[in-house]
Amino acid sequence: MSILEVENLSVSFKSYTDGFKEINHKVISSLSVALEAGEILAVVGASGSGKSLLAHAILGILPSNASISGSIKYKDEELTAARLATLRGKELALVPQSVNFLDPLMRVGSQVRTAANGGDAVSAQRKVFERYHLGKEVENMYPFQLSGGMARRTLLSTAMVSGAKVIIADEPTPGLDPVVIKEALSNFREFADNGCAVMLITHDIESALQIADKIAVFYAGTTVEIASVKDFVGKGEAIRHPYTKALWRALPQNEFIPIPGSQPHPSSLPSGCLFAPRCEMATPECEQAQPEMRELRDGMVRCIHAT
Amino acid sequence: MIKKFPLNRKQRTLVKIIISIIFLVTVILGGVLLDEDKIVTNLSERNSAPSLEHLFGTDWLGRDMFTRTVMGLSLSIGVGLIGAIGSASIALLLGMAAATMGKMADRIISWVIDLFLSVPHLVTLILIAFTLGGGFKGIVIGLTLTHWPSLARVIRAEVMQIRSAEFVQVSQKMGKSRWWIAVHHILPHIVPQLLIGFMLLFPHVILHEAAVTFLGLGLSPHEPAIGIILSESMKYLSSGMWWLAFFPGLCLLIVVRTFDQIGENLRVLMDPTRNHD
Amino acid sequence: MKSVRMVTLLVAICLISFLLVKNSPIDPIQAYIGADMLKVGPEQREKIAEYWGLDEPVIVQFFNWGSAVLAGDLGTSMIYRQPVIEVIGERFFNSLALMLSAWLLSGVVGFVMGVVAAMKKGTWIDRIIKWYCFTLASTPTFWMGLLVLMVFAVWLGWFPIGMGVPAGVLAEDVTLMDRIQHLILPVLTLSILGVANVALHTRQKLIDVMASDYVLFARARGEKGFVLFWRHGLRNVALPAITLQFAAFSELFGGAVLAEQVFSYPGLGQATVEAGLRGDVPLLLGLVIFSTIFVFVGNLLADLSYRVLDPRTREVRK
Ligand SMILES: Nc1ncnc2c1ncn2[C@@H]1O[C@H](COP(=O)(O)OP(=O)(O)OP(=O)(O)O)[C@@H](O)[C@H]1O
Ligand code: SF4
Ligand SMILES: [Mg+2]
Numbered sequence: 003m004s005i006l007e008v009e010n011l012s013v014s015f016k017s018y019t020d021g022f023k024e025i026n027h028k029v030i031s032s033l034s035v036a037l038e039a040g041e042i043l044a045v046v047g048a049s050g051s052g053k054s055l056l057a058h059a060i061l062g063i064l065p066s067n068a069s070i071s072g073s074i075k076y077k078d079e080e081l082t083a084a085r086l087a088t089l090r091g092k093e094l095a096l097v098p099q100s101v102n103f104l105d106p107l108m109r110v111g112s113q114v115r116t117a118a119n120g121g122d123a124v125s126a127q128r129k130v131f132e133r134y135h136l137g138k139e140v141e142n143m144y145p146f147q148l149s150g151g152m153a154r155r156t157l158l159s160t161a162m163v164s165g166a167k168v169i170i171a172d173e174p175t176p177g178l179d180p181v182v183i184k185e186a187l188s189n190f191r192e193f194a195d196n197g198c199a200v201m202l203i204t205h206d207i208e209s210a211l212q213i214a215d216k217i218a219v220f221y222a223g224t225t226v227e228i229a230s231v232k233d234f235v236g237k238g239e240a241i242r243h244p245y246t247k248a249l250w251r252a253l254p255q256n257e258f259i260p261i262p263g264s265q266p267h268p269s270s271l272p273s274g275c276l277f278a279p280r281c282e283m284a285t286p287e288c289e290q291a292q293p294e295m296r297e298l299r300d301g302m303v304r305c306i307h308a309t
Numbered sequence: 310m311i312k313k314f315p316l317n318r319k320q321r322t323l324v325k326i327i328i329s330i331i332f333l334v335t336v337i338l339g340g341v342l343l344d345e346d347k348i349v350t351n352l353s354e355r356n357s358a359p360s361l362e363h364l365f366g367t368d369w370l371g372r373d374m375f376t377r378t379v380m381g382l383s384l385s386i387g388v389g390l391i392g393a394i395g396s397a398s399i400a401l402l403l404g405m406a407a408a409t410m411g412k413m414a415d416r417i418i419s420w421v422i423d424l425f426l427s428v429p430h431l432v433t434l435i436l437i438a439f440t441l442g443g444g445f446k447g448i449v450i451g452l453t454l455t456h457w458p459s460l461a462r463v464i465r466a467e468v469m470q471i472r473s474a475e476f477v478q479v480s481q482k483m484g485k486s487r488w489w490i491a492v493h494h495i496l497p498h499i500v501p502q503l504l505i506g507f508m509l510l511f512p513h514v515i516l517h518e519a520a521v522t523f524l525g526l527g528l529s530p531h532e533p534a535i536g537i538i539l540s541e542s543m544k545y546l547s548s549g550m551w552w553l554a555f556f557p558g559l560c561l562l563i564v565v566r567t568f569d570q571i572g573e574n575l576r577v578l579m580d581p582t583r584n585h586d
Numbered sequence: 587m588k589s590v591r592m593v594t595l596l597v598a599i600c601l602i603s604f605l606l607v608k609n610s611p612i613d614p615i616q617a618y619i620g621a622d623m624l625k626v627g628p629e630q631r632e633k634i635a636e637y638w639g640l641d642e643p644v645i646v647q648f649f650n651w652g653s654a655v656l657a658g659d660l661g662t663s664m665i666y667r668q669p670v671i672e673v674i675g676e677r678f679f680n681s682l683a684l685m686l687s688a689w690l691l692s693g694v695v696g697f698v699m700g701v702v703a704a705m706k707k708g709t710w711i712d713r714i715i716k717w718y719c720f721t722l723a724s725t726p727t728f729w730m731g732l733l734v735l736m737v738f739a740v741w742l743g744w745f746p747i748g749m750g751v752p753a754g755v756l757a758e759d760v761t762l763m764d765r766i767q768h769l770i771l772p773v774l775t776l777s778i779l780g781v782a783n784v785a786l787h788t789r790q791k792l793i794d795v796m797a798s799d800y801v802l803f804a805r806a807r808g809e810k811g812f813v814l815f816w817r818h819g820l821r822n823v824a825l826p827a828i829t830l831q832f833a834a835f836s837e838l839f840g841g842a843v844l845a846e847q848v849f850s851y852p853g854l855g856q857a858t859v860e861a862g863l864r865g866d867v868p869l870l871l872g873l874v875i876f877s878t879i880f881v882f883v884g885n886l887l888a889d890l891s892y893r894v895l896d897p898r899t900r901e902v903r904k
Contacts, residue, residue, distance in 0.1 A: 024317040106898070108818070116809070423591070424595055431844070432840070439862045551740075561726055561729065569720065
C-alpha cells in the first residue's frame with residue numbers, strides 16, 4: 003500500500019516577460035510518483051528538474067506565486083491544506099536542501115528542539131546530535147557559525163527528532179564526510195525498515211543505489227522512469243528510458259559518456275516528448291505528443307519506444 | 310469585477326500612472342490659466358465658509374481660497390520640479406563619478422554624502438535660506454543641495470553592478486572608451502533607476518519647500534505659496550476658520566501622494582524582482 | 587575609524603556653516619542691536635564690531651570661534667541675551683521630552699502596525715494600514731499639527747492653543763502637569779506621522795522573513811500562526827526596526843522643528859527658526875552643531891544595537 007501518492011502533479015509560476023505579457027511557467031507537469039511504507043525511494047535528476055519543488059509541494063510550502071494542480075494522497079486520503087496542517091512536522095518531515103533553512107538568529111539546538119514532538123526535547127536533541135558527531139558546544143551555536151557539513155547534520159537532526167512516518171530528504175549528503183554519510187544513510191534504512199518511508203532526493207546515483215529500493219528519474223519537471231534498484235546493472239539493459247540509460251552510461255565507473263545537449267528551460271519546453279531533442283532513439287512520432295507514463299516490466303516509463 | 314478589466318497587473322499600473330500624470334498636468338495648467346481676478350481683494354465676501362461659489366471658502370480679504378490653492382499647488386510643483394531636477398542631476402553626476410573614477414573619488418563622494426546626511430534636512434535648509442536671505446533663490450538652492458544623497462547612493466551601486474557585468478568587461482577588453490561604455494551600457498541601465506528616484510524625490514522636495522516657506526524662511530509672503538497660505542491661516546485658527554488651513558493642506562497632500570504613487574508604480578513596472586508577487 | 591570620520595564631518599560642518607553664515611546678507615550688528623539701531627552711531631558700531639571680532643579676516647574669526655567652541659563656549663545668543671549653551675541646554679530638555687515620547691510612541695505603534703499588516707498580508711486590514719502609512723508619508727507635518735490643533739484645541743477645547751507653559755506664569759510655578767498637558771498635542775502630531783516609516787519597513791521586512799527559507803522550513807515542521815511569528819518573525823524583524831528608528835533621528839528633529847513652531851512649544855526647533863528668522867548667528871551655529879551631534883548619537887545607537895543584539899556580530903567579537 004502506498005503511504006504517499008502523488009498523481010498528475012503540475013506546478014507553475016506566474017511571471018511577466020519583458021513587455022506587459024503575463025505568462026505561466028510550468029516547472030512540473032503531469033508528475034506521478036508513489037512512496038511505499040518500508041521503502042526508500044531515491045529521486046534523481048538534473049539540477050532544475052523540479053526535485054525540490056516536488057518536496058515543497060508535498061509539504062505545502064511552495065511560494066505564493068506558485069499554482070498547483072493534481073492530487074497528493076497520504077494514507078489514501080487527499081492531503082488537503084487542513085489535513086496537512088495537522089500532519090506537517092508530526093507525520094511528514096522535511097530535510098531541506100540548504101543552510102538557509104535554519105533561522106539565522108536562533109541557536110541551532112533550540113531549532114532542533116522545536117522539531118521534537120512530545121517527550122523530553124532537550125535529551126532527544128542531544129541524543130541525535132551525538133549520533134551525528136555534533137559536539138555539545140554546537141547546540142549553542144548560531145547557523146552562521148556552522149560549517150556546511152555541520153549545518154546539514156543539524157537539518158538531518160530536525161527530521162530525526164520529529165518521529166515522522168515519512169521523511170523527505172532533499173540532498174542531505176553533499177559536503178559530509180563518508181562516515182557521516184554512512185551513518186545518515188543507515189539511519190534512513192533503519193527508519194524504513196521500521197515501516198516508515200523515505201524519499202531521498204539526490205544527485206548521487208551511486209549512493210542512492212546502495213540504500214534505495216526504487217529510483218524515480220526526473221527530467222524537465224516530470225518523471226520519465228520509475229525502476230527498481232536491481233535494474234541498474236551491467237550496461238543498463240534492464241533500464242527502460244533512454245535518458246536513464248544515458249545517465250547510467252555517464253557514470254565514471256561505466257562508460258563515462260556525457261549526454262550531449264542540456265535540459266530544456268521551463269519557458270521553452272518541446273511540444274512532444276521532453277527528451278526528444280537529445281534522444282538517440284527519437285522518431286518523428288515522438289514529437290507528436292508527450293508520451294504517457296506506462297507500466298513496463300514491473301516499472302514505469304514515459305517513452306513510446308521503450309521495451 | 311476582474312472580468313470587467315481584462316488588463317493584467319502591469320497594464321493596470323500603467324493606466325494608473327497615466328491618470329496620475331493627467332491629474333498633475335491639470336493642476337499645473339489650472340494654476341497658470343486660472344483667473345487672477347478671483348484673488349483680488351473683495352471685502353464684500355470676507356471670511357465666507359465653503360459654498361458652491363467658493364468651494365474652499367474665502368479668506369479675510371475675500372479672496373477665493375480655491376483659486377489661491379490651485380495657484381499655490383502649481384507653484385509648489387514648479388519649485389519642486391526645479392529642485393528635483395537639480396538634485397537628480399547632482400545625484401547622477403556624483404553617483405557615476407563615485408562608481409567610475411577610482412577609489413579616491415569614491416571615498417570623497419561618500420564622505421560628502423555623509424556630510425549632507427549628518428545635519429537634519431530642515432536645519433540645512435534653514436541655514437542655506439539664512440545665508441541667501443530667503444526667497445525663491447534660497448529655497449531652490451537649498452532644496453537642490455539637500456535631496457541628492459540617497460539617489461546618488463542608489464546610482465553608485467547600480468553603476469558598480471553594471472560595470473562588473475560581463476558584457477561591459479568584454480567591451481572594455483575590446484578597447485572601447487570609457488565614454489562609449491558609459492553611453493552604450495551604463496546610461497540605458499540607470500535611466501529607469503534615475504526616473505524612479507526622481508519621482509520619489511519629488512514629494513520630499515515639495516514637502517520641504519512648503520515646510521520652509523511655512524516657517525517664514527522660504528518663498529516670500531507675496532507669492533501664492535501653500536506654505537504662506539497655511540502660515541497665514543494660523544492667525545485665524547482660533548476664530549474657527551478651519552477651511553483656510555484644511556483644504557490647501559489636503560490638496561498639497563493629494564498632490565504629493567500622487568507623485569509618490571507614480572514613483573511607486575514606475576518601480577513596480579520596471580523592477581524585475583517585482584515581476585512575481 | 588568611525589570616530590575619525592565623525593570628527594572630520596563635524597569639523598567640516600562647523601567650517602561650512604560658519605562660512606555660510608558669514609556670507610549672509612544679514613548685518614550681524616544690526617541683528618544684535620535690533621530696534622535700537624537708530625540710536626547707535628558709527629563709532630559705537632565699530633566698537634561692537636571690534637568686540638565681536640568682526641573686523642578680522644573670516645578665517646581668523648573661524649579659528650577664534652572654533653577654539654571657543656572647543657572650550658565649550660558657543661558665544662552669546664543675540665535674541666535671548668544668554669549664553670548659547672544655556673539656551674540650548676534649557677530647550678533641549680523640552681525638545682527631548684517631545685522627541686523621546688514621540689519616538690517611543692511611534693516606534694511601538696508603528697512596529698505593531700507593521701507586524702499586523704504583514705501577518706494579514708492582502709486582507710483589508712493590511713490594505714488600510716498600507717494606505718494610511720503611504721498617505722501619512724505624504725502629509726505635511728505642520729498641516730497635521732494645524733489639524734490636531736483645530737480639532738483638540740479649537741473645537742473640543744481640551745487643550746490650550748500653543749505655548750510650552752501657560753502664558754504669564756513664572757517658570758518656577760509651572761507644574762509637571764502643565765508641561766505634560768502642553769506636550770500632548772505636539773507628541774500626538776509627531777507620532778501620528780512617525781508611525782508610517784517604521785510600519786512600512788517592518789511590514790516589508792516581515793513579509794520577506796515570512797517568505798524566507800527558514801520560515802518555510804519552520805512551517806514544514808508544523809509551526810504556524812502566532813508561534814511562528816514569535817519564534818522566527820519577531821527576532822528577525824525587531825532588530826532592523828530598532829536600527830531604523832535610531833537612524834531616523836534626523837527626521838525626528840525636522841519634525842520637532844515644525845511641530846514646535848505650530849504649537850509654540852519652546853524647544854530647540856523653535857529656537858532654530860527664531861535664530862534663522864532674526865539672524866542670531868551664534869545660536870544658529872550652535873544649533874547646527876547640536877543637531878549634528880544629535881544625529882550622530884542616533885547613528886551610533888543604531889550601530890551599537892546591532893553590535894549588542896545581532897549574534898552574527900556579537901559572537902564574532904568574543
Ligand atoms: N520561486 C520560483 N519562481 C519561478 N521559478 C522557480 C521558482 N523556484 C524554482 N523555480 C524553477 O523550477 C525549476 C525546478 O526547481 P527545483 O528547485 O525544484 O530544482 P531541483 O531539481 O531541486 O534542482 P537542484 O538539483 O539544483 O536543487 C527550475 O527551473 C527553477 O528555475
Ligand atoms: S519517446 Fe521518443 S524521444 Fe522520448 S524518450 Fe522515448 S524514444 Fe526518446
Ligand atoms: Mg533542489
